[in-house]
Amino acid sequence: MSGLECMYRGDRKRFLFPGVANRKVEVKFYTSAPSFTADTFFNFNAMSKYPNNPTIHDYSDDFVVQRDINENYVLVMTSYLIAPATGNYYFALACDDACVMYLGDERNLIIQSLNSNELMDYTGQPNQVSSHHYLTKGEKYYIEVVLRENTQADRMSLSMKIPGEPDKWQLVTSRFLAPRY
């Protein structure tokens, strides 16, 4: 697992994108986001930087934030999933504070996880897991994950269940992805 991290040097916080070999996940990071609640998660109107002026624009290899990287931010990660098999897929998010996932070119909202969960624990809340989505092997599907953080701990992971492997959550890492550029 790679995942976004940050490093403290004195009182300065530096962002790291460790192990980024393939740069298949586009990352846009917006600081100074106003506090939100579950009811105002989708209200980005008060953010002058969103969506065209991210504080950081970089790349990652997966949809993982390992631990606290900042306060009061919005993180948007996008990529294409190349379906490794044909059949029904399930997706699951675990995060702090709250996160959502869109699937497909129509940006269908398939997960709204608005409660805090431990990293890669997809059993805490029923709304962490999507319904089934039928995908075709070799086809390309747009994925977008949005993480919002108020304060204290923050983290996120996106996993999926692949057809034929119903008992195994697998992180959506670069081996399943194609870049959007």
Ligand SMILES: [Ca+2]
């Ligand atoms: Ca934090």
Ligand SMILES: [Ca+2]
């Ligand atoms: Ca938090």
